[in-house]
Amino acid sequence: MEKFDPFTPKTVLNLLKTALNDREKKILSPSATISEAGIRRRPVDDTTAGYRQAFSLDADRILHSRAYARYIDKTQVFYLIQNDHITHRVLHVQLVSKIARTIGRFLMLNEDLIEAIALGHDIGHTPFGHEGEKYLSGLCQKAGIGNFLHNIQSIQFLDHLERKGLGWNLCLQTLDGILCHDGEIHNQLLEPQPEKDFLTLEKEIAEKREDPARSLIPMTTEGCVVRMADTISYIGRDLEDAIRLGLLNRRDIPLSISQVLGNTNGTIVYRLVTDVIKNSSENRFVAFSPEISDALKALKAFNLERIYLNPKIKVHSKTIEKLFTILFETRLEELKSKKRISDIFSRYLADMSDTYLAEHSPSEIVRDYIAGMTDRYFLKQFPEHLRPDVLS
Numbered sequence: 228m229e230k231f232d233p234f235t236p237k238t239v240l241n242l243l244k245t246a247l248n249d250r251e252k253k254i255l256s257p258s259a260t261i262s263e264a265g266i267r268r269r270p271v272d273d274t275t276a277g278y279r280q281a282f283s284l285d286a287d288r289i290l291h292s293r294a295y296a297r298y299i300d301k302t303q304v305f306y307l308i309q310n311d312h313i314t315h316r317v318l319h320v321q322l323v324s325k326i327a328r329t330i331g332r333f334l335m336l337n338e339d340l341i342e343a344i345a346l347g348h349d350i351g352h353t354p355f356g357h358e359g360e361k362y363l364s365g366l367c368q369k370a371g372i373g374n375f376l377h378n379i380q381s382i383q384f385l386d387h388l389e390r391k392g393l394g395w396n397l398c399l400q401t402l403d404g405i406l407c408h409d410g411e412i413h414n415q416l417l418e419p420q421p422e423k424d425f426l427t428l429e430k431e432i433a434e435k436r437e438d439p440a441r442s443l444i445p446m447t448t449e450g451c452v453v454r455m456a457d458t459i460s461y462i463g464r465d466l467e468d469a470i471r472l473g474l475l476n477r478r479d480i481p482l483s484i485s486q487v488l489g490n491t492n493g494t495i496v497y498r499l500v501t502d503v504i505k506n507s508s509e510n511r512f513v514a515f516s517p518e519i520s521d522a523l524k525a526l527k528a529f530n531l532e533r534i535y536l537n538p539k540i541k542v543h544s545k546t547i548e549k550l551f552t553i554l555f556e557t558r559l560e561e562l563k564s565k566k567r568i569s570d571i572f573s574r575y576l577a578d579m580s581d582t583y584l585a586e587h588s589p590s591e592i593v594r595d596y597i598a599g600m601t602d603r604y605f606l607k608q609f610p611e612h613l614r615p616d617v618l619s
Contacts, residue, residue, distance in 0.1 A: 240278035247280060256335035258419075258448045258511040265398040268425060281398055282339035288395040289347040294384045298349070300601035302356035304465055304535065305472065307543055307602075307617050313468050316356075319461060320349055326500060327456035331449060333504045334513075340449040343397070344404030348453065351380025353598050354605040355547055357535075362551040363597060370559070370590035373436040380598050381405045382432065388595055392583030399425055404450030406431060407443040408457050413527060415520035417451040418512040420444045451513040452503075459499045462526055463492035469534045484529065487522035499523065543615040554608055555593055562589045570608070571596055 251261045265281030279287065289295055301316035324345035331341045353359035353375075364375035382402055386394045403423060423446040435441050445451050469475050480490050488495045502519040515523065534540075561569035575596045576584070587595070597605070606614050 244278040244280060251337070254335065255337060256448075258334075259336045260340050260400055260447045260449055262337065262339065265400060266424070267396050267398055269396050271396065280339060282337060282343050282401065285343035285395075285397045285401045286339055286346060288397065289343060289350070289385065292350070292385070292389050292395065294350045294389060294599060295346065297599065297601050300603050301349075301352055301354065302359070302602055303461070303468075304356060305468060305540060306355050306358075306547075307615055308472065309617050310472065312471060314461075314464050316349055316352060319464070320346055322460040322464065323348065323453065323456050326460050326496065327449075327453045330452050330456060330500060330503055330507075330513075334448070334452070334508055336449050336452060340398075340400055340404070340447065341453055343401045344408070344450055344453045345456065347381060347385055347397075347401065348405045348408040348457065349377065349381065350384050350405075351377040351382070351598060353377065353380075354600045354602045358544060358547065359551065359605075362548045363555070363594065366551060366555045367590070367594055370555075370594075372588065372590045372594065374439050375594060375598070376435060376439055377598075378406050378408055379432055379436055380595075382428075383595065384599065387583060387586075388599070391578050392580030399423065399428060400447050400450070403428060403446045404453055406435070407445040407450055408454050409443065412442055413458075413520075413524050414454070415517065416512050416514040417444060417454060419446055419448050419451055421446050448511060448513060455503055455513055455515075458523070458527075459496055459503075462499075462523065462530065463488075463495035465530055465534055466495075467492045469530075469537075474537055474539060475533050479533065481525070481529065484522050484526050487518060488526060495526075546613075546615045550605070550609060550613065551597070554597060554605070558596060559589055559593045562592060575599075 248261070248263050251259075251263075255261065260282075262280035262282055265285075267281075271281075271284070298317035298320060299315065303314045303316050303319050305313050324342050327341045327345050328338045330336075331338050353363050355362075357377075360375060360377050367373060367375040382405060385397055385405070386402065389395050406428065431443050435443060445454060466475075466480070470477055477490050488498055499515070499519065502515050503513060506514045506516050514520075558569065558571045560566075562571055566572070571593070576592070584592075
């Protein structure tokens with residue numbers, strides 16, 4: 228029997244981990260999720276987890292994943308724009324993480340869990356943002372594999388694709404928060420639904436794929452905070468980007484909105500964050516005040532009409548949709564005919580686990596292959612004469 232030595236590095240670090248776990252129980256809110264509550268599909272080997280707490284380990288695994296690295300060239304709203312100050316997906320998730328952790332600190336929640344959910348929540352986004360998501364979803368429906376939704380795809384990447392199909396074995400609470408982030412759905416108040424397990428996760432994934440309008444509520448208060456922070460992080464930032472590109476003027480923002488929320492991203496973020504903290508600090512739920520919530524809902528509608536549906540940013544839509552169709556159909560045919568020189572074999576499926584190959588149909592493999600692409604890599608699949616021009 229190995230003699231216990233309290234001074235070995237491993238023992239010291241494990242004692243520190245125990246102390247951190249004990250500290251959480253003393254200082255975190257009763258509505259917080261303590262790290263010891265983290266649930267995984269498979270036990271974690273101590274040699275890989277070491278002294279890291281459960282959700283801190285999740286955040287590390289997401290941050291070091293290949294899918295996270297590809298955030299850097301993924302569209303947020305505006306694509307094919309020659310402007311280095313326009314928001315890309317990588318900045319968006321960092322803003323969500325920062326905003327959500329700020330709220331979580333004041334509400335005495337688990338900031339590690341918040342960070343893990345925030346960093347991973349958009350990993351499933353296609354090239355060219357929500358527009359690309361729409362085109363890929365249509366192709367998936369046509370292929371009989373259901374709707375494509377980026378939050379479901381985020382789970383797919385982290386649970387089934389990373390590490391060549393082995394997945395990262397993340398905690399249920401992290402995966403649930405990612406699945407339920409739905410920043411486009413407006414909620415004045417969110418109250419967590421804690422009674423979930425991995426069977427619930429799979430059930431909610433199936434229901435969401437069947438009905439994209441199905442509203443899912445996170446199981447943790449931390450997940451609710453990230454969902455609110457997702458909206459807070461993009462709503463004012465998209466305004467600033469649109470103003471910078473000349474799509475609208477700051478004075479175009481209705482006074483009924485700007486008098487409540489302000490008309491700059493900094494002011495909008497500050498007022499929304501402050502309001503959430505004030506209205507959530509004594510409760511298990513996370514909420515905006517009714518006045519702020521109404522103004523935020525109106526700002527979402529304004530952004531939808533003046534930015535997201537603006538024909539000036541849709542000039543390449545037909546071309547992008549055509550390229551999605553060509554790529555999906557071409558790679559699917561190459562996969563079925565086992566054309567080994569195809570990029571889908573030589574790069575994407577190289578060294579992929581047998582489990583992934585056995586559990587996914589050709590259409591699902593092509594879906595995963597395209598969803599993981601950056602904007603630039605997607606365009607490189609086509610000869611130059613088919614690619615749209617970059618807008619100045």
